[in-house]
Amino acid sequence: MQGPGIAWYLGISAFLFGTGALGVLLRRNPIIVLLSLEIMLNGGNLALIAFARHAGNGAGQIFALAVMAVAASEVCVGLGLVVAINRRRLALDVDKLSELRG
């Protein structure tokens, strides 16, 4: 099988992870933050699948499948919280959620 080498896949997955991390750190809308978290997890997933293909064992692929399920439930809880906050008509801006000062 010919195709891009493992380094390319790893590069893209690191790029995805970095993009997601920057999104979590810089963006303020909680929905975008949740989206960025998903991108981070998908970066990890891509790396797992690429390595599984490279190594020829299935562990990484099964890992990635499980991660997808976890990511879905995580974003489900996250969106639930966003809806609950929105219902209370709080500002949808993580910087304005400052009743607790950290």
Next chain:
Amino acid sequence: MIHTPHVDWFAISTVLVLLGASFIALLGAVLVPAALRRTFAVTVAALGSLGGIVTSVWLYVDSANGHRVIADSFYRDRWTALTQVILCATTLATVLVGADRVREHESEFFALLLASAAGMTFFVGSANLMVMFLSLEWFSIALYVLCAIDYDLEGSLEAGLKYLVVGSFGSAALLFGSALVYGATNRIGFAEIAQQVGVHGLSGDLLLVLGLAMILAGLAFKSSAAPFHMWTPDVYQGAPTTVTAFMSSATKVAAFALTFRILRTAFPQEAHLWTWALAGIAVASLVIGNLAALVQTDVKRLLAYSSISHAGFILIGLSTGTALGGRALMYYLVPYSAMAFGSFAIVAARERELGKPVTLENLAGFGWERPFLGVAMWFFMFGFAGLPLGGGFIGKFYVLSAAYDHGWTWLVIVGVLATLVSLYYYLGVVRAIYMRGPQLAVATGGSPPRETLLHIAVGAALVVSVGSLVAVGPLITLARHAASALPF
């Protein structure tokens, strides 16, 4: 035909008992009439965590020869079992404190609490990267919801969302690190990783080292060690105090026990790297936790920073990476979890009395109004500070002697200095409780609520924290047996 592995059901019985109780408690939300719902949920949750204690003690007795079960994905050994005992005991205490404190959605609260405890008991036994990630998310997601369960309070929702964002960030780092380690070694089992590294001489491999660093960062987020602690004060303050008590004790126990296991089992060849990394994290936690605690006036925030500084102490034991360090870690976790739980439970009692956040200011006279809780708080604070009134003293002594034994005198000095600084704010709490008489402005008439169950939980925490000083010999023997399950 699909080949299914042999399942040793007894090895995961603690997890199953907690999970089963969680399902029953949740069913109670629809099947049990509203009037009985609280009693039902509390009873099921208490029985479930009691059952968990029984099975994990049994497992401890019956697992002298540690080995892996269920397709080599779960450790059945004494390290797992002893941690599970601590976790289940903390859960039981949380159930008692939560019993008359949870305001609504009782069934859901206790179901989530038990589900989270089940996740933690699974987490500490995990034997490969996938089980570790899955069980980490299992208990974390339950905790996110628990933090936000008082959803009519702004602080609670905010705490839930903050914990979710920061916690998921940590989990994502852990996942990416796991992927890199898998890429470097082609294995996900802890023991196999170490074996591959040994066979192929990978110990300086860039992928492996990067992966290890990201896994450590992910776990440090969970154990709230500096510089991964920024969420801790906010979340501890905003979450319902019952949940805070659970998080500050159980989550840390699980995270530290697993961190030591994965480092010893999967990365023994990289010990020269992670011992220094952990020592650095320990010093950062001690400095940041103690200095920030000095200026806090909100008691929950103060205790949150105190928990960060204790993460530093525990990491001193961890960073040595020796068998002595492992024993010190296991011993430290027992009085620490009791004191952390007990102190937050007392804050919960005061909070209910006042109906507003507890500060050092409005803690005045508490020791005279509620003598038992006052004395207990006094013991917990002195125990936290490392005075010989509880197991905290031996714990600190033990981790510092592990560092000394490792040849790290400088770390011992940092630890002692941190203890001296911490005396100031711990004594500040005791002073606030006793040095001023009952404040007329606070006394609103009538005697304080009875709260029998809360008193039982605080009493149990007191017995454990003082008892770990009295029964130090047997406890160290337990810790030694547990640590001998790990490869050294």
